[in-house]
Amino acid sequence: MIDNTLKTNKKRVILAGIRIRDKSEDEFRLAMDECRALCMACGYVVAGEIIQNSESMHPKTAFRSGKLEELTNLVNALDADLVIFYNQLKMGTAERISEICGVNVQDRTSLILDIFSQRARSRQAKLQTEMARLQYALPQILNSVDESGHQRGGAVTNRGGGEMRSEIIARKYSARIAELRKELRAIEVQRGQDERRRNKILIRRAALVGYTNAGKSSLLNAMLEKSGGQGSRVMEKDMLFATLDTSVRMCGSGAMKYLLYDTVGFVSDLPHGLVEAFRSTLSAAREADLLIHVIDVSDPQYVNKMHVTEDTLKQIGADHIETLRVYNKIDKAKDTSFEGIGISCMTGEGLDKLAEEIEQRLYPQQKMIKVLLPYDKMSLFDQYRKVLSMHILENSEEGIVVEVSGPEKYVAAFRQFERKD
16 A cells, blocks of 8 residues: 655654454454554554464565565655654564565554653653563563574583673663652652542542543543632644643532542553553552543444453553443444544533542432531631531631531541531
């Protein structure tokens, strides 16, 4: 597939893929389309595409000889700068293909790491991305050593130059990974202190999770606007992995305010190193009281992507948390057979119902009592004012009469001062 109409200064890439027989054509086509979207998210222009159907990947060059020649001709015809393989490649394999076709070769995992490197803004995200890249490269270095070096160094006391070079690089990478882990732990300690401060004011927490580009950031902005919440709007863009850093805003109303977190989006076959490296960033999901699973119901593959998200939540240890499924983009959806709350961040449809459902799940049992609060206990006002509704009815010599309403777990702090009249 060739697109000769593309004239741009952006890097031109050829998207390559091998469909192994056990993968259906529809599954493979969708996977390639997603890889194309990842290329676009990295700022590339996909100038051409080349596919081979095979029982297996060639152990040395992925493509068979005839397809390699076709790839080389396509690179020259399109003046391509880069080849992106959907399939995961070993380092040696990528180097061999590069030598044959004359341009650099990357696989999908490396592409995702490049996107994360471009998008990382906070210190934590940058460190996590660097660690993920090193963790991805380390086993490749150890397993794909210069073969000529191995052949030269047969004796135990005279190891090959290739093996020695790989060990030097591996030691450097391992040392840097250890440094990054130390720096990230320090950041996690600070984040833990921030979380403990939030816990002291007893604010409930909800986290938006879902496949990348499902509309999580758009929903955060919509909920923020609806509740008159605190904080600026977060960036939203129709692009895979538009944002990496976790954002948090105060939403809700009255005694049912809550912190709403926007987390990094998931993707199928997310590299294990990225899941591990971003475990601390994804702690917002693991520590939430409620997960709001945002699903793009206008996507024909929304069911599969929903399962990808659920599998990823298992990987990070968040699958035990109560989850509310929210089907976004119903204004564009053809399938309306889903069971759950349907919304549109674009039109505002369903947002009122969603806001009510979130508050009911976070604060399921509302109680109201009348109390006589002594003047020396007025500090309770400041401690609970963000999670309880407190209405002063009258003043007396003993204290003030207050009507307190909200979740029983917080109202309980005032039970000893309750008036029965």
